[in-house]
Amino acid sequence: TQLLEQSPQFLSIQEGENLTVYCNSSSVFSSLQWYRQEPGEGPVLLVTVVTGGEVKKLKRLTFQFGDARKDSSLHITAAQPGDTGLYLCAGLQGAQKLVFGQGTRLTINP
């Protein structure tokens, strides 16, 4: 049983479109992180959200942590081909143990 469910698992859209990726759980996490992973590389941390209801922006990326700290979303505005990659959400359980979602494989077509 996956503690963190990501949806959609695959998403292919045209350059310039907007998209939202969801990360849901029945568990409460002390914090939640989003990573992006490209082929042949390890995941790279994009953002950490800690407070329920928190919203963080990173250029065209907007991250939101649910009020109950059980879910999160990633919204990309005007997607570009450089946004292509595997997006992973991860919840923190305990001091240093991350529980990852299955990931969303995003493809932005020029």
Add this chain to the structure above:
Amino acid sequence: KAGVTQTPRYLIKTRGQQVTLSCSPISGHRSVSWYQQTPGQGLQFLFEYFSETQRNKGNFPGRFSGRQFSNSRSEMNVSTLELGDSALYLCASSVESGTSGAEQYFGPGTRLTVT
């Protein structure tokens, strides 16, 4: 500052053999975590070491073990390899960051193929 390094990057082993993977964390980082990534299961936590002590452990059999040295470098060992152990093994290092959570920095991984 140099990132997390993992060696080797690629490895092919035969069923029944054992393998040791190495991870050098970012300078100053004392926590090292290991993850297994497969297409079917995604990223799964193996274990975490801090100051040479294992602090957390995931749900993997005893064939998977690890250790950390005084310079924070870490190794993981898999004995009696099975076909299902084929995966990308990722190492991540972090500095204790209190309530902001474990901001972990990943290495490029070691791709292990068991034949």
